[in-house]
Amino acid sequence: MSAVESSARRLPLVLRNPSFGRVWAGQLLTQAASRMFQVGAVWWLVGFAGGSHRGLDSGLFLMVSTLPAVGLAPVVARVVARHAHRTVLAGAAAAAGAVAAAAALLARAEALPMAAIYAVGLALAACQALFDPCLTTSVPELVEDADIESATGFELSTQSVAGLGGGLLGPLAVDAGGLPGVVAACAVAYLLAALLVRSARFPHATARTGGGSPSDTAPASRTLRQVLAGLPFIRRVLVCFAAANVFTTAVYVVMPLYTRGVLHSTGSTVASLEAALGVGTLVGSFTGARVPGRPVAVGSVCLIVMAAALGLPGLAAGHAVALGALCVVGWCVGVIGVRFVALFQRLVPADDKPQFFAVMQALLGATFPVASLVFGALGDHLSARTLCLVQGVGLVPVALALRWAGGRTDAEELPGSATQSPARAREAS
The missing domain is CATH 1.20.1250.20 (MFS general substrate transporter like domains)
Incomplete structure (x- = not known):
């Protein structure tokens, strides 16, 4: 290995593999936006929307926002298996951005009804429920075999970092710009994530996914x-x-x-x-x-x-x-x-x-x-x-x-206790 190659290997993966860096940045933006909207909307329901059912309203909102990750698991698995992963990732981020942008425009024009807020939360959560497992599946398509562990570490750490950033910014955005402000910020993050993913290359996609059905080589789970x-x-x-x-x-x-x-x-x-x-x-x-x-x-x-x-x-x-x-x-x-x-x-x-x-x-x-x-x-x-x-x-x-x-x-x-x-x-x- 040359000195240049050795120096490059010492760089963080997101810097020496620009395509993975863009997709990872897209993950960071989508997860931070998702968390920012959830925390911001709950704070808006409790601190601004008023009413005698603040607790129930915020609890219902969080419940609705978490249902897609559980209920859509079979659908997500089929979509990820049948379509190009870059298309799925960019499409999910773009769809979330379109929903958030539409909600921001409507919220600036007039106050959104409670049902509309629940619907926006459900739609954004559904997009995120598709984005996250698709990204996990596509990691081997973005990096070399030697970098898979490093890429997985970046991917897993993102949730904590994005959750921390989104949870911090959500209530502040609501205090500064109300519900329209936090939804508009989410729209910008989602659409930027879609552009980043779309501009990335998935160099190993054909080699990893082509050549037969998994069922031809793997035992039934x-x-x-x-x-x-x-x-x-x-x-x-x-x-x-x-x-x-x-x-x-x-x-x-x-x-x-x-x-x-x-x-x-x-x-x-x-x-x-x-x-x-x-x-x-x-x-x-x-x-x-x-x-x-x-x-x-x-x-x-x-x-x-x-x-x-x-x-x-x-x-x-x-x-x-x-x-x-x-x-x-x-x-x-x-x-x-x-x-x-x-x-x-x-x-x-x-x-x-x-x-x-x-x-x-x-x-x-x-x-x-x-x-x-x-x-x-x-x-x-x-x-x-x-x-x-x-x-x-x-x-x-x-x-x-x-x-x-x-x-x-x-x-x-x-397992194997006899030899453990x-x-x-x-x-x-």
Whole structure:
């Protein structure tokens, strides 16, 4: 390898592969816009739209915004499999930009009815539900084999960065320009993303996708029921985390209600709380592997710590208390994600991993609409401080159930347990 080539290899992938850099920038823009609209719309519903059903309205909006990722999974899979990925990515971003631009124009002319806001949220979420898995599938078409791991790392990190940026900018945009302002900003981001993706080259698309149907060379994938039939430990863990998500994801409903009803503050406070949660999650993702202990023990302790942190703002109201609590919650979420995804990578057979992780995300994502609706409705009848306590108390039995699930794990549940080392077998409990 020449000195020039060696120097180029040391550059970040997004710089030495311009096409991947453009697509990655498009992902960053679309995910940030999606999050900015969700957080901004919720703050607008709670802080500006008024009415006696602020909690229910915002909860319903978040529920509607999360349904496409779960309900459209089969449709998305067929579209991604049958069409050129650059066309799908650019089309999804352009469609989202057109919807946001139309909504911005209508919102400037007259106030949008609640049904229209829900419809815009549903449409943007549907476009994002198509964009994200298509991008994951197209990574091998954009980069060389040696760069796939690096590209995957960039792709996975984008969600946290975009969520942090979008969550920070959404309430600020609403305070500055109302609902039309935040929707207009989203339209610009989506349309710019479409142009970036369209200008990118997918040099390996023909080589990777041509030459036969996957069914000609790969064995038929098993259903999730078949995958989990021999892994009762993983079944129990997934049930625990689905239950935990009902209480943890409710924070996106509770935060705006807490800001308005307890702190009596503005969108900048909602933005700071979103930022605290995002920063905590990023730090937890980077430090989770260094936390000592077996995954179930670490997960159980983290859930107890999260319970205390979520309940603390209900006992001691204050901006600083809420900021600190959400930093801790985010850190625990990051640690749990790192430790258990790594554990599942070891326990789930290689041939079953694509099916398992796809359905795992759908299962955990399906709890978000439930949390949004339930806590949104409760927010019209209970104070925000009480909702904080409900979140904390609800996580305690989940932490105990996770600990019990780990205690029932035995070596027979592990793939290839007969040849596994005792250290790796103990890692699962």
